Amino acid sequence: MKITDLPIPDQLKETIVKSGITELYPPQEEAIKAKVLEGKNLVLASPTASGKTLVAELCAFKHILENGGKVIYLTPLRALANEKFDEVRKYADTIEFHGRRISIGISTGDFDSTDYWLERYDLIVTTNEKADSLLRHRAKWIDTISLVVADEIHLLNDAERGPTLEIVLARLLQINPSTQILALSATISNVDEIAEWLRAESITTEWRPVTLKEGVLLNDEIQYKEGDSRKIEKKMKDSATNLILNTIKSGGQVLAFASTRKSAATLAKKFAGEIEKTLPKPLKRSLEHDAERILVADERTRISESLAELVRCGVAFHHAGLGGRHRRIIEDMFRQGKIKVLTATPTLAFGVNLPARTVLIHDYRRYEVGYGYYPISVLEYKQMAGRAGRPKYDKHGEAILLAKTADEADYLLESFILARPERIWSRLAVERIMRSHVLATIAADFACTEQGIHEFFSKTFYAHQYDIDAIKNIIAKILKYLYEQEMLEASGNSISATRLGKRVSELYIDPVSAVTIRDSLKCEPTRVTDLSFLHMIAHTPDMGPVLRPYAQELDEIAVQMEEHREEFFIDVPDEWEDRVTYEEFLGEVKTATVLNAWIEEKGEDEIIEHFRVQPGDLFKTVENAKWLLHATHELAPLFGNRKFLAQTLQLMERVEKGVKMELLSIAKLEGIGRVRGRVIFNAGYKTIEDLRHADLQNLVNLPLVGPRLARKIKEQVGGFVKKKTWEKLEKEDEWRQKVLAEF
Ligand SMILES: Nc1ncnc2c1ncn2[C@@H]1O[C@H](COP(=O)(O)OP(=O)(O)OP(=O)(O)O)[C@@H](O)[C@H]1O
Numbered sequence: 001m002k003i004t005d006l007p008i009p010d011q012l013k014e015t016i017v018k019s020g021i022t023e024l025y026p027p028q029e030e031a032i033k034a035k036v037l038e039g040k041n042l043v044l045a046s047p048t049a050s051g052k053t054l055v056a057e058l059c060a061f062k063h064i065l066e067n068g069g070k071v072i073y074l075t076p077l078r079a080l081a082n083e084k085f086d087e088v089r090k091y092a093d094t095i096e097f098h099g100r101r102i103s104i105g106i107s108t109g110d111f112d113s114t115d116y117w118l119e120r121y122d123l124i125v126t127t128n129e130k131a132d133s134l135l136r137h138r139a140k141w142i143d144t145i146s147l148v149v150a151d152e153i154h155l156l157n158d159a160e161r162g163p164t165l166e167i168v169l170a171r172l173l174q175i176n177p178s179t180q181i182l183a184l185s186a187t188i189s190n191v192d193e194i195a196e197w198l199r200a201e202s203i204t205t206e207w208r209p210v211t212l213k214e215g216v217l218l219n220d221e222i223q224y225k226e227g228d229s230r231k232i233e234k235k236m237k238d239s240a241t242n243l244i245l246n247t248i249k250s251g252g253q254v255l256a257f258a259s260t261r262k263s264a265a266t267l268a269k270k271f272a273g274e275i276e277k278t279l280p281k282p283l284k285r286s287l288e289h290d291a292e293r294i295l296v297a298d299e300r301t302r303i304s305e306s307l308a309e310l311v312r313c314g315v316a317f318h319h320a321g322l323g324g325r326h327r328r329i330i331e332d333m334f335r336q337g338k339i340k341v342l343t344a345t346p347t348l349a350f351g352v353n354l355p356a357r358t359v360l361i362h363d364y365r366r367y368e369v370g371y372g373y374y375p376i377s378v379l380e381y382k383q384m385a386g387r388a389g390r391p392k393y394d395k396h397g398e399a400i401l402l403a404k405t406a407d408e409a410d411y412l413l414e415s416f417i418l419a420r421p422e423r424i425w426s427r428l429a430v431e432r433i434m435r436s437h438v439l440a441t442i443a444a445d446f447a448c449t450e451q452g453i454h455e456f457f458s459k460t461f462y463a464h465q466y467d468i469d470a471i472k473n474i475i476a477k478i479l480k481y482l483y484e485q486e487m488l489e490a491s492g493n494s495i496s497a498t499r500l501g502k503r504v505s506e507l508y509i510d511p512v513s514a515v516t517i518r519d520s521l522k523c524e525p526t527r528v529t530d531l532s533f534l535h536m537i538a539h540t541p542d543m544g545p546v547l548r549p550y551a552q553e554l555d556e557i558a559v560q561m562e563e564h565r566e567e568f569f570i571d572v573p574d575e576w577e578d579r580v581t582y583e584e585f586l587g588e589v590k591t592a593t594v595l596n597a598w599i600e601e602k603g604e605d606e607i608i609e610h611f612r613v614q615p616g617d618l619f620k621t622v623e624n625a626k627w628l629l630h631a632t633h634e635l636a637p638l639f640g641n642r643k644f645l646a647q648t649l650q651l652m653e654r655v656e657k658g659v660k661m662e663l664l665s666i667a668k669l670e671g672i673g674r675v676r677g678r679v680i681f682n683a684g685y686k687t688i689e690d691l692r693h694a695d696l697q698n699l700v701n702l703p704l705v706g707p708r709l710a711r712k713i714k715e716q717v718g719g720f721v722k723k724k725t726w727e728k729l730e731k732e733d734e735w736r737q738k739v740l741a742e743f
């Protein structure tokens with residue numbers, strides 16, 4: 001079926017054809033035949049790279065152009081939301097609608113907001129979590145959504161992300177039962193069950209646009225699924241290295257999945273030496289430049305140094321321990337073909353389009369404390385394998401598992417390559433997870449009686465798979481807790497949320513965190529310091545188990561704890577009575593100490609090394625802390641406590657920027673982080689007023705500043721820059737960039 005023959009507006013056809021797509025892929029054709037363009041609900045389960053996004057795009061834009069509808073596109077990860085947003089932006093640039101351009105928005109941040117500005121967008125790309133938080137605010141524009149696209153819906157099976165997704169879908173359907181649903185999924189064995197739940201048609205296909213050969217590598221020979229085999233030229237002792245060299249020789253790139261961040265980095269190092277030898281000189285020169293870029297993109301740390309070192313060899317690693325900027329640079333470089341081998345943790349397994357001719361699955365096992373090693377699911381294997389051979393980049397792809405013995409090779413072939421992906425199951429029925437959803441159901445007016453709550457939960461995937469009776473007990477237990485904590489109140493049959501309950505729901509925190517904050521604030525310690533608040537928020541469940549102390553560190557933290565004993569809102573537990581709680585407490589003290597070091601402007605590298613945390617974890621802790629301080633600031637007045645309002649607000653801002661108090665006003669300017677802020681401050685520009693009067697050339701000459709930032713600063717503080725001065729500086733900057741590139 002040709003794009004030009006589709007029953008869609010001409011402008012839409014033109015945009016798609018212009019992007020290089022002229023014919024539909026078979027799964028896309030099937031979706032059209034299932035009347036998805038006429039508003040029918042559909043679950044499309046189709047292999048990786050089979051073009052599921054285009055079906056969503058066709059539906060969405062036809063819907064907008066012909067019915068004036070409003071579309072929400074749900075993704076499980078922020079990174080994926082960004083990628084999808086970039087993909088669909090082309091429509092906004094070209095399509096006119098009632099004399100205006102189509103408008104497309106993205107919303108993934110701040111969970112305590114209605115984002116009323118989203119009202120003016122026709123299509124909104126977002127994450128499941130953000131959508132959940134918007135529903136808690138009952139943003140008005142949500143009622144007008146008429147098409148929901150749920151991408152990667154097989155993640156219903158994910159213990160953390162799955163429940164949010166099913167709640168969001170159940171709520172959207174409750175608000176507007178006639179909303180069209182289009183769910184996109186990998187092939188799984190119970191697609192029909194999901195389709196029944198969503199009252200949708202289902203399509204399952206096995207079609208892929210690019211052939212994907214799956215096989216097992218043993219002693220430099222690949223055994224493929226189809227029974228054929230291929231010998232790999234033996235250059236080195238290590239088979240994986242030989243496979244990689246073979247792919248590069250044929251002009252391809254490799255994506256290698258490892259199970260942990262550490263093994264991703266180790267693997268990259270292992271390959272680097274041999275890959276470097278294959279690089280042509282001009283590429284090497286260009287990689288030198290990129291390595292420098294990595295070093296200046298963020299604060300310089302051991303991790304960024306080792307990443308830069310690898311990039312010089314055409315190799316890199318990618319995992320959640322990297323900062324966002326570094327991740328983006330690495331992804332772009334891989335897309336441009338400059339990085340030949342990228343090692344990654346499974347976070348890169350979902351939905352992304354990368355030019356990997358070969359996917360090497362280095363570890364098929366995961367390790368979990370308490371469980372030991374266990375094999376990954378077939379579903380996860382298929383997702384990783386599916387990153388190989390993406391239509392935009394390659395004509396064929398290969399996904400290879402590594403075996404050490406013939407027995408292991410047989411096992412891998414049977415258990416992954418020839419195996420059917422598992423059924424997926426709802427993960428909703430866990431008290432910790434349901435707690436905030438039960439509260440939100442009342443607080444955001446989705447129900448006003450216990451019966452109503454049951455009715456709402458009976459619309460979830462859980463109730464479809466099991467029985468609502470199975471979770472009635474959990475609901476009753478949660479309700480009792482929420483009454484006791486004064487977040488809900490009852491009058492006769494009807495239940496309503498108190499002001500506190502409403503606010504807790506909107507703040508998107510676990511009710512238990514709110515209780516921790518309330519009870520803590522009641523018992524003021526002898527000395528209230530920044531550390532007091534940082535520890536209090538580290539004590540809430542929403543901080544998560546991010547920073548665990550390691551064994552050799554326990555004594556040092558215990559000493560710290562003793563030194564600051566009189567500053568904690570929460571009593572230090574007895575070491576001998578309850579060892580587990582005591583160690584947990586030490587972990588909280590560690591988290592608080594790390595955050596304290598962060599706002600005291602200790603270098604990122606110093607923090608990372610001293611506390612053995614990774615940049616990604618530091619970032620996550622900072623994000624969580626910012627959020628919980630915001631919650632503390634918002635909730636304290638409801639607990640009748642206004643004493644700490646200024647302190648918690650300032651602390652939140654300092655945590656966000658990672659700076660001392662004195663630096664806050666200039667660190668808030670756009671483009672100035674903690675490091676540049678300190679340079680500027682130490683040069684004598686301590687206030688906005690100082691910057692307004694600063695001589696431009698003097699600012700430009702400061703280390704790490706340069707003309708672009710200097711101008712940006714001046715624009716923000718209202719200082720005047722003559723056009724001539726600016727042009728002169730711009731020329732100098734161009735020249736400097738050129739010299740750097742040649743070098
Ligand atoms: N009809 C088509 N003709 C040519 N290319 C297409 C067509 N449809 C989609 N593509 C391209 O195929 C690539 C993969 O599509 P897409 O990202 O939608 O895959 P997917 O089915 O969502 O896979 P995954 O399960 O991995 O998310 C994209 O680069 C897209 O531009």
Ligand SMILES: [Mg+2]
Nearest residue numbers: 052053151351
């Ligand atoms: Mg996809």
